[in-house]
Amino acid sequence: MSAPLSGQAAPLRLGIAGLGTVGIGTVKIIQKHAAMLAARAGRPVTISAVSARDKRKNRDADLSTYAWEDEAVALAQRDDIDVFVELIGGDEGIARDAVTAALKAGKDVVTANKALLAIHGQELAELAEAQGRVIRFEAAVAGGIPVIKAMTESLAGNQIRRVMGVMNGTCNYILTRMENAGLPYETVFEEARQLGYLEADPTLDVGGIDASHKLAILAAIAFGTRPAFSDVEIEGIERVSIDDIRRAADMGYRIKLLGVAQMTGRGLEQRMSPCLVPADSPLGQLQGGTNMVVIEGDSVGQIVLRGAGAGEGPTASAVMSDVIEIARGVRMPSFGQPATELIQPQAARTAVPAxxxxxxxxxxxxxxxxxxxxxxxxxxxxxxxxxxxxxxxxxxxxxxxxxxxxxxxxxxxxxxxxxxxxxxxxxxxxxxxxx
Amino acid sequence: MSAPLSGQAAPLRLGIAGLGTVGIGTVKIIQKHAAMLAARAGRPVTISAVSARDKRKNRDADLSTYAWEDEAVALAQRDDIDVFVELIGGDEGIARDAVTAALKAGKDVVTANKALLAIHGQELAELAEAQGRVIRFEAAVAGGIPVIKAMTESLAGNQIRRVMGVMNGTCNYILTRMENAGLPYETVFEEARQLGYLEADPTLDVGGIDASHKLAILAAIAFGTRPAFSDVEIEGIERVSIDDIRRAADMGYRIKLLGVAQMTGRGLEQRMSPCLVPADSPLGQLQGGTNMVVIEGDSVGQIVLRGAGAGEGPTASAVMSDVIEIARGVRMPSFGQPATELIQPQAARTAVPAxxxxxxxxxxxxxxxxxxxxxxxxxxxxxxxxxxxxxxxxxxxxxxxxxxxxxxxxxxxxxxxxxxxxxxxxxxxxxxxxx
CATH class of the missing domain: 3.30.70.260 (ACT domain)
Structure with missing residues (x-):
């Protein structure tokens, strides 16, 4: 067997842009587990250079041996990196520019950026494939849960019938906490803000937008369609009242912010909304910030994946999954088949009865x-x-x-x-x- | 990008040995989803030849366009196959001979054979790697649940702390049915036999052996050790009484046949035994024939995977996952790192307190x-x-x-x-x- 089985191969050199929680988590794994990673990847995984907004900020990792770039785009184009790891976030601006620059410079890309993929995934996947590069994004959906790989690879022999999930830990935290403490939405929202669980723009979380980005990515892989975030019917959790949570519990249900994508005769239904699910179902049992994705395939039946949907370790674990795949020489089209072959879905308003x-x-x-x-x-x-x-x-x-x-x-x-x-x-x- | 992204590539040609439930399930997927598979794999997936014990047996699929071999070894060596799919079963005899012959003849191998992998996995993985071939076995553990891939690839950036699971659907069916119907073990065992849920030798199921094969495979991947099935401490479900199931329920627990593997300072602990788990935990909630694997990594935390552990569709789905990976050109050492680098584990009797x-x-x-x-x-x-x-x-x-x-x-x-x-x-x- 070739390179992946040899310990002698050249190192895979990363450039990491964005040194927040996930960026530092990724640095820590590479520093702590160098030997294990080399054994599993068949070659060492090293960091050549990093970039972030503020060089002087105190960070929980020693970055002194890495070159520093002030500009992510400059980092993306460095000769001494093979893979550009984008952990900046946001669907426009630096993240998009730097990812584009990296692909054009012949680098592979690993990103945790769900907004970027949901909105510009098609154009970036096409660019990557035209350049003979890959862009991978396991960390973009449901943190440490290996759902992108499960959909793209493990279930590739299945026609997917439906994919659904609880994919925003903050919303699930709020809904769980409302039920367990009997508190109204506004109170728990304020708690979540003070605990630092909310995005700077909280409507990304409670408005269902972040989770809808993830749903659009999963739907594209599931149905072989171009990512169509703007077609997701979105409703957040703002109107969920403690009354409804209590009444639903009386009837044996829990309320979850649930994303559902399914292909119907009329087109692709994608919706993100507060739904009732049976309290004793795996989704109903989900407490706090944990995420869950449920995938239904024509052969496999129902597969349920559960784990931490955010946080330093889980998200960095997913980033490393992609990095190791690239180190092993695994090259796969981003959405499970060539981007140019993805079809434009016909958006369908929800009509499946319930x-x-x-x-x-x-x-x-x-x-x-x-x-x-x-x-x-x-x-x-x-x-x-x-x-x-x-x-x-x-x-x-x-x-x-x-x-x-x-x-x-x-x-x-x-x-x-x-x-x-x-x-x-x-x-x-x-x-x-x-x- | 190379072959995986092109629709023009040569077909991947399979030889399928063993035409029981899983074999026929695999044939059906390939026949039903030819276009989808070609799009996802980047090349057509075809069947050149098949073999089984009895050619005249009536089977639920049209096999008339495939060449027939009476002998699996002859099938494994045919010039017109690229991948030998072994769905015969058993750790000795035809399955082992044919897999060995296939690797020696330069074929890749996909198998659902847990006993073969648990007992001869080391020698087969070394042979495959020496030949520059791969042997893949997603279907060998927990049916349609993508646990081999999750461990080998998705969690490759983690030091695994513990892996555990309910991996024999028949045992879980028996224990669940005992609790729900209030019936003694012997009665439910007899029901399961009449429903065809038990292996020809039922101690493979109720004696915990089948599940221990699976545990030994997972432990090898998790800890970078040679598969050590003979070191698993095994206890089956035969001594679980309806009394204990009821008393455990009174205390908030359920009894599951649980496999646990963890690396400790004294060595590798692998045990398969009836254990109590909290009734409201994901493992405790598991009903009937469903399987669950729980993986704990130092970065990712706890990942839970749930799905059908057996059956035509789910197991064939896992077989196809491996076939598509080979079609895409993905080549990976069987246990996540070269077989020659796996270390012989020190077996440790369970000492972790509980x-x-x-x-x-x-x-x-x-x-x-x-x-x-x-x-x-x-x-x-x-x-x-x-x-x-x-x-x-x-x-x-x-x-x-x-x-x-x-x-x-x-x-x-x-x-x-x-x-x-x-x-x-x-x-x-x-x-x-x-x-």
Whole structure:
């Protein structure tokens, strides 16, 4: 066997741009495990140079033996690096410029940048392949969970039916904490901010955008389509109330920010939204910042992958997975097949039927419930379970779990319900995803 | 980029030996998904020839366009195959002969044969590497779950701390069914036999041998050691009683046939035994024939992989994963580093401390419990929780959950307890694995 099996081969030389948590985590692994990495990769893995915004910042690793570049683009083009490791983040600006420069300079690229891949993945994959280079991004989705590799390689013999996941640890932390401590969204959001769990722009997390970047990447691999982030139907967790969390628990469910992608006869459905899942399912059991991805293939059935979705060690572990693959000489198209062969997906609004959870507040009027039931019946929605709670204020909370119905039918019913005059406040509807 | 990105490359030609469930499942995937496979592999994947014991047997796939060989060894040496796919099974005889012949004839090998790999993996990996060939075996461990790839590639940047798993679906089916239906072992064993869930030699399943083959393979990858199946401490599920399942449930645990491998200062511990795990942990939640592997790395933390551990589709999916990798030109040493560099592990008897579950039956004598407590105390074992059940027969069942202690201390206490004259019957001890 060739290079990968020999210990004599030339080192693989990295340039690491971005020395935050993940960058420093990557440096630490390379420093701590040099011999183990060389044995596994078949050649030493070394760092030639690094770059970051502030050279003088105190960092938790000795960088003194590496060359320093102030500019990531300059780092990307250095003659003494084979692989450009982009850990800067952001879908525009330096990250995009430096990755492009690296590929044009004939370097392979490893990145943890989900926004960059979700938005510019197609153009970057095409550039990489035209240059005979690879761009790898295991760390971009679900931290240390090897989901990119599982989808691209392990399940390559499967037609993928559906891929879904809880892929933003901060949102799952917030929802779990709300339930466990009985606290309202605003309080826990503030806690999360103070704990440093939120991005500088928190809507990336709680607005579902970060998780949607990841979903768009997974959908591209799953269905052989160009990444189509702008087609994801996104709803964040801001409107999830402690009331709904409690009521859902009463009915045996938990609320998760769940991403789901599936190919249907009408096109590619991609949605990120708070959904109910059975409390005793693997997704329902997921607590705190842990991530989970569920992949359904026509041969393999359902595969569930669970692990830390963020953090220094887990994300650096995923970066190293890609680095070692390149050191071993493994070269693979970014999305599992040549980028030029990916097809432009037809975006489809969610139409796959599901059960729904509805929470309404009934005015204390005779026949109120009958009017609600009649609106649902007219919309073709049948009721699986209903629960009316006691009330002292003259307003009665009512929970309804429907049988499977279409999103259109639910939307229609929700638009008609206020016109009955028997409900107060906004009706809440949440999809119950079958897991 | 080279061949993997081109659709023009020559087909990868398979010879498939063994046309049972998995063999036919593999044929079906190749027939059904030819275009998808070619797109993902960068070249067509075709079947040149097949072999099995009985040509005339009615099979659930059209094999008429493939050449037929009566002898697997002859198939392995055919000029018109690139990859020999061994789905015969068994650690000796035809499977071993044919795999050896294939490697010597310059073919790559894909196999689902856990016994062969666990027992002769070292010699076969060395032969493959000497011949410049690969032998891949994703399907040998945990069916469709991509655990070989996860360990060898995704977690290659981690020092593995512990790997464990529920890797025999039949045993998990039996234990789950005992709990859910409240049936004794013998009854459920007989059910499983009639459902066709058991191997021809059922001790392979219920004796823990099949799962231990898998554990030995995982340990080799995890710790860079030669596969050492004969060093696994094996105990099957035959002595798990419905009583213990019920009592464990009372205390918040479930009993699983759990394999655990970890490297300690004294050597490599590998054990397969019925263990208690928390009922609400991912392992505890595992029902029926599903498998789960838990991998702990120094950077990634804990990764959990869950899926079908057997069956036509899932196992064939894993076979195809390996086939596609070979088609893509990916070449990797079998155990994650060159076989000649794997070290011979020092086998260590389990010494890592754990809490233990003890079930004793006390004779109805004054001071009986005090005597038991004193034996445990003398052995340095402290009690976390104790529960004595009501009794009418003059014999009182007592459950004890200890604090963490060593297996040696437990063994000592178990050997001394009968000498107190206050217990009747055999004491039962089960390890409570920290998950």
């Amino acid at each position: 059960a729904y959870y509805l929470r309404l507040t009934l005015a204390d009027k005779p026949g109120a419930l009958a009017k609600v039931a009649s609106v649902l019946g007219d919309a073709g929605i049948s009721i699986d379970r209903m629960r009316q709670y006691g009330h002292s204020s003259g307003e009665a909370p009512v929970l309804i779990v429907t049988h499977k119905t279409t999103p259109d039918a639910i939307d229609h019913a929700i638009s008609v319900l206020p016109k009955t005059g028997v409900i107060t406040g906004e009706p809440v509807e949440l999809r119950i995803e079958e897991v | 809490a233990y579950y003890l079930r004793l039956t006390l004779a109805d004598k004054p001071g009986a419990l005090a005597k038991v407590a004193s034996v445990l105390g003398d052995a340095g074992i402290s009690i976390d929780r104790m529960r004595q059940y009501g009794h009418s027969s003059g014999e009182a069942p007592v459950l004890i959950v200890t604090h963490k202690t060593t297996p040696d201390a437990i063994d000592h206490a178990i050997s001394v307890l009968p000498k107190t004259g206050v217990i009747t019957g055999e004491p039962v001890e089960l390890r409570i694995e920290e998950v």
